[in-house]
Amino acid sequence: MNKNYNYAFLDEGSKREIRRSILKAVAIPGYQVPFGSRELPIGRGWGTGGIQITLSLIGPEDTLKVIDQGSDDSVNAVNIKKFVRLCTDVPTTTDTREASIIQTRHRVPEIPMKNDQILVLQVPIPEPLRIVEPREEVTKKMHAEKDYAPIWLQLYESLIKYKKITIGTEYPCMVENRYIMNPSPIPKFDNPKLNDSQCLYLFGAGREKKIYAIPPHTKVTSLAFDDVPFEKESFKGKKCRLCGNENTYLDEMFDSDTGEKHYQCSDTSYCKEVRMKCH
Amino acid sequence: MPLTEQPVLSVKNLTVHYGDGCPLCAAHLEKNRCSACGTVWAANDICLDVFPGEILGIVGESGSGKSTLMQSIYFDVEPTEGQAYLSDYYKGEKNIWMASSAEKRTIKNNIMGMVYQNPILGLRMDYSAAANIAEKIIAAGSRNAGQMTERAKELLTAVEILTSRMSEAPKNFSGGMQQRVQISKALANNPSLLLLDEVTTGLDLSVQAKVLDLIRKIIAEFGISVLLVSHDLAVIRMLADRTIVMLDGKIIESGLTDQILEDPQHAYTQQLVHSLL
Numbered sequence: 001m002n003k004n005y006n007y008a009f010l011d012e013g014s015k016r017e018i019r020r021s022i023l024k025a026v027a028i029p030g031y032q033v034p035f036g037s038r039e040l041p042i043g044r045g046w047g048t049g050g051i052q053i054t055l056s057l058i059g060p061e062d063t064l065k066v067i068d069q070g071s072d073d074s075v076n077a078v079n080i081k082k083f084v085r086l087c088t089d090v091p092t093t094t095d096t097r098e099a100s101i102i103q104t105r106h107r108v109p110e111i112p113m114k115n116d117q118i119l120v121l122q123v124p125i126p127e128p129l130r131i132v133e134p135r136e137e138v139t140k141k142m143h144a145e146k147d148y149a150p151i152w153l154q155l156y157e158s159l160i161k162y163k164k165i166t167i168g169t170e171y172p173c174m175v176e177n178r179y180i181m182n183p184s185p186i187p188k189f190d191n192p193k194l195n196d197s198q199c200l201y202l203f204g205a206g207r208e209k210k211i212y213a214i215p216p217h218t219k220v221t222s223l224a225f226d227d228v229p230f231e232k233e234s235f236k237g238k239k240c241r242l243c244g245n246e247n248t249y250l251d252e253m254f255d256s257d258t259g260e261k262h263y264q265c266s267d268t269s270y271c272k273e274v275r276m277k278c279h
Numbered sequence: 280m281p282l283t284e285q286p287v288l289s290v291k292n293l294t295v296h297y298g299d300g301c302p303l304c305a306a307h308l309e310k311n312r313c314s315a316c317g318t319v320w321a322a323n324d325i326c327l328d329v330f331p332g333e334i335l336g337i338v339g340e341s342g343s344g345k346s347t348l349m350q351s352i353y354f355d356v357e358p359t360e361g362q363a364y365l366s367d368y369y370k371g372e373k374n375i376w377m378a379s380s381a382e383k384r385t386i387k388n389n390i391m392g393m394v395y396q397n398p399i400l401g402l403r404m405d406y407s408a409a410a411n412i413a414e415k416i417i418a419a420g421s422r423n424a425g426q427m428t429e430r431a432k433e434l435l436t437a438v439e440i441l442t443s444r445m446s447e448a449p450k451n452f453s454g455g456m457q458q459r460v461q462i463s464k465a466l467a468n469n470p471s472l473l474l475l476d477e478v479t480t481g482l483d484l485s486v487q488a489k490v491l492d493l494i495r496k497i498i499a500e501f502g503i504s505v506l507l508v509s510h511d512l513a514v515i516r517m518l519a520d521r522t523i524v525m526l527d528g529k530i531i532e533s534g535l536t537d538q539i540l541e542d543p544q545h546a547y548t549q550q551l552v553h554s555l556l
């Protein structure tokens with residue numbers, strides 16, 4: 001551990017302040033709580049919101065897993081792990097079950113999380129209404145008054161134009177029938193995992209200085225019309241070329257040599273685990 | 280008109296001014312502008328009632344305050360003074376201008392429908408015609424897409440727009456079609472009051488006649504009360520049961536439309552009627 005820094009890099013006052021914002025977020029599921037985003041030796045846009053949450057919560061008892069686009073080995077995930085280890089000495093893992101804190105971008109792990117785990121999501125754009133309203137003071141008022149017609153209109157327009165709802169990632173969901181929330185850039189495949197979950201979900205947006213949360217067993221529904229049910233991505237007829245799984249979220253790979261398309265689990269550690277079992 | 284009936288809309292002493300006003304305003308108005316302080320009195324002590332099933336016409340020259348009146352009623356312009364009551368809002372016992380912003384939204388969605396002089400104010404030009412209508416239905420709480428589409432088809436048919444064009448955006452429509460989409464949007468939730476601000480202005484004469492015919496048909500079909508604004512007395516003559524004449528932000532004359540046409544009292548009205556003949 002690098003003794004030049006305070007434990008977990010941030011000073012104790014900053015960590016306490018971030019934890020206060022987290023508590024408020026947990027108390028009002030889906031509501032975006034502003035927080036005083038700190039400077040980190042990592043560029044904004046590289047997950048500083050998520051890292052600040054992780055740093056403010058982490059302690060010697062914890063085990064950390066970091067994933068980026070489902071992968072434990074991407075440069076971003078590796079760098080974040082290195083940084084946290086440097087200032088905490090906390091052990092890291094790739095095993096979803098072993099981790100007490102999982103920081104992630106783009107994915108929720110395939111293995112269901114348990115009630116002693118926290119999933120920290122890095123969020124670029126926390127505001128689900130931003131696509132229909134650019135002004136922050138207006139979106140604030142829309143949330144306060146539960147004026148969500150414009151976002152529903154967006155979904156309806158998609159139905160009229162394309163006969164289906166075309167939003168893939170950042171698919172908006174309603175939290176406890178009160179706040180519409182942006183589940184960060186996870187694919188809508190992962191949206192159902194937010195509902196009535198065992199674990200605590202925390203969302204951090206560093207640049208936009210917002211924290212929001214889904215506590216365990218919160219009702220989270222992906223927006224859908226009464227007569228047009230929500231549908232997640234379907235990988236029907238496709239399977240992971242490595243582990244053979246048919247019900248995970250698959251990344252499409254393109255082999256430029258052969259010109260062939262094939263599919264592979266986006267959750268690499270889960271894929272590995274399945275393969276270990278098989279062989 | 281049986282005046283014992285409760286009005287659908289009642290406006291009391293509406294005043295809208297732009298500028299702070301000064302003690303000299305009342306005595307120094309040049310048209311609607313105070314020569315001492317420059318304040319514009321866009322609407323000046325307006326009182327009116329719209330009774331169930333009637334079409335109340337408002338006629339007046341450009342700048343007389345017609346749109347200011349309409350947009351105050353529709354909450355787009357904040358009145359400086361005055362009260363307004365709707366029979367469908369707390370039985371006409373509460374001033375709608377004191378409603379919370381959430382309540383105002385409900386009133387706009389469910390009790391009133393507005394057709395703006397400028398279609399850009401009333402339509403989302405980049406969204407489909409169907410979505411423009413659905414917006415109102417969504418805001419009223421429906422989450423059934425099929426029902427929205429059915430209703431959109433029904434309303435577009437009522438204003439004689441082919442349902443095959445409902446997925447097109449109004450920005451690609453002609454002016455007359457845009458006004459008709461506005462009308463169908465305004466009617467989406469069966470409001471009790473329809474506000475029409477210069478619906479036919481800027482349209483070709485033949486298109487004007489068609490839109491006016493259509494409005495007459497729809498008013499009869501929907502049994503709706505209407506506040507109809509136009510600078511064109513010919514339009515008012517065609518549609519309005521009663522008429523109010525505005526000049527420089529004030530009401531200068533009101534009565535049955537036929538009466539006003541036959542026996543105008545105010546010099547300005549006389550001139551207006553004269554030019555019509």
Ligand SMILES: Nc1ncnc2c1ncn2[C@@H]1O[C@H](COP(=O)(O)OP(=O)(O)OP(=O)(O)O)[C@@H](O)[C@H]1O
Binds near residue numbers: 297319321343345
């Ligand atoms: N935002 C504003 N600031 C200052 N003056 C304004 C503003 N809006 C309107 N006015 C003035 O208020 C007066 C009434 O305008 P309004 O648009 O209500 O007239 P109108 O009767 O609808 O005219 P038209 O027939 O041209 O549509 C005009 O003198 C106008 O210049």
Ligand SMILES: [Mg+2]
Binds near residue numbers: 345347
């Ligand atoms: Mg006008």
Ligand SMILES: [Zn+2]
Binds near residue numbers: 301302314316
């Ligand atoms: Zn003055």
